[in-house]
Amino acid sequence: xxxxxxxxxxxxxxxxxxxxxxxxxxxxxxxxxxxxxxxxxxxxxxxxxxxxxxxxxxxxxxxxxxxxxxxxxxxxxxxxxxxxxxxxxxxxxxxxxxxxxxxxxxxxxxxxxxxxxxxxxxxxxxxxxxxxxxxxxxxxxxxxxxxxxxxxxxxxxxxxxxxxxxxxxxxxxxxxxxxxxxxxxxxxxxxxxxxxxxxxxxxxxxxxxxxxxxxxxxx
Numbered sequence: 710x711x712x713x714x715x716x717x718x719x720x721x722x723x724x725x726x727x728x729x730x731x732x733x734x735x736x737x738x739x740x741x742x743x744x745x746x747x748x749x750x751x752x753x754x755x756x757x758x759x760x761x762x763x764x765x766x767x768x769x770x771x772x773x774x775x776x777x778x779x780x781x782x783x784x785x786x787x788x789x790x791x792x793x794x795x796x797x798x799x800x801x802x803x804x805x806x807x808x809x810x811x812x813x814x815x816x817x818x819x820x821x822x823x824x825x826x827x828x829x830x831x832x833x834x835x836x837x838x839x840x841x842x843x844x845x846x847x848x849x850x851x852x853x854x855x856x857x858x859x860x861x862x863x864x865x866x867x868x869x870x871x872x873x874x875x876x877x878x879x880x881x882x883x884x885x886x887x888x889x890x891x892x893x894x895x896x897x898x899x900x901x902x903x904x905x906x907x908x909x910x911x912x913x914x915x916x917x918x919x920x921x922x923x924x925x926x927x928x
Contacts, residue, residue, distance in 0.1 A: 715823040720868075722828035723777045725859035730782045734825050738785065738858065741821035742814040748806040753794045754814050757786040757844055764843065771839035772832050772855060781857035785818060786844060787811045789851045811853035818856055828861030873911055 710718075739756050747753060759765055760783050768786070769778035778784065789811050794802035819829045832855045840852045874889045879896045886892040890908055 710824045712820070715820045719819055719823045720828070720865040721830040722859075722861040722863060722865065723830055723857075724861065724863040725781050725828065725857070726862045728782065728860045730827065730858055730860070734827065735783060735785075735858070737825060738818045738821050738827075741817040742787075745810070745813040745817045747810040747813070748794060748802065749797055751793050751797065751810070753790040753807055753810050755788040755790060755850065756814075757788060757846075759784040759786065759844075767843040768835075768840065768855060771843060772835040775832060775834075778832065778855065778857050782859040783857075785856040785858060786840070786852055787815050787818075787854040787856065788846055789853050790849070791851055792849050807851070808853060815854050815856060818858075822858060826860070827858055830857045831855070832857070 735758060739758075742754070742756060743752065759768060762779070765779045765781070765784055768784055769776050772778055789807040791803055791807055794807045794810070796802075798806055815831055819831065822829045833853065835852070835855060837852060840846065840855075841848075844852070846852055878884045879886070879892055890905065893908060894905075
C-alpha cells in the first residue's frame with residue numbers, strides 16, 4: 710500500500726471488533742509516530758498505551774462520556790512535553806509547536822494503522838484535568854489526543870471533499886482568477902496538456918465521489 714492509498718482509505722471508525730491488536734502492531738504505530746517531524750527535532754511527545762478496561766472506561770468518561778472509546782481494544786494517548794519546547798521557542802513553542810508536533814505524530818499513527826489493516830479515530834474533546842488524573846500525567850505535560858485503535862466493525866460512507874479550486878490560491882492569499890485551470894498552467898510552468906491531464910484526473914475523482922455520496926443520500 711502506498712501513501713496515497715493510505716491517505717484515501719483512512720476514516721474515523723467508532724465501532725470495533727472484539728479482537729485484540731497484536732502487540733507488535735502497536736509498536737509499529739509508535740515507531741511510525743516517533744519518526745514524525747518536530748520543531749528542532751525535539752520529539753516533544755510521549756505515548757501512553759491503554760488496554761486495561763477500567764482505565765479505558767475512565768478515559769472514555771473524561772472524553773465527555775464518549776463510551777464507544779472504552780470498546781476499542783487499544784487507546785493511544787498522545788502527550789506533549791511542554792517544557793522542552795517552551796525552553797527553546799518560548800510562548801509560541803508552548804502554545805503552537807507542541808500541538809503541531811503531536812498532531813504530526815498522530816497522523817503517522819493513523820496512516821500506519823491503515824497499512825496494517827487497523828482502524829482509528831482521534832479524539833481531542835476531553836476534560837484535560839480528568840485525563841491527567843486517570844493517567845497520572847504530570848502538570849508539566851499536556852494530553853493532546855486520544856487515538857482509538859482496533860479492527861473496524863463498520864463501513865463508513867465516502868466523505869464529500871471540497872474542490873481543489875476552492876482551497877488553493879496562487880502566490881497570495883485570496884488571489885482570485887477567472888480561469889483556475891489557466892492559472893494553474895501558468896503557475897506550474899509545465900506543458901498545458903500535462904497540466905490539463907493532472908487537473909482532469911483530480912476533477913474526475915471528485916465528480917465520482919460526489920455522485921456516490923448523492924446516490925447514497927437518496928436512501
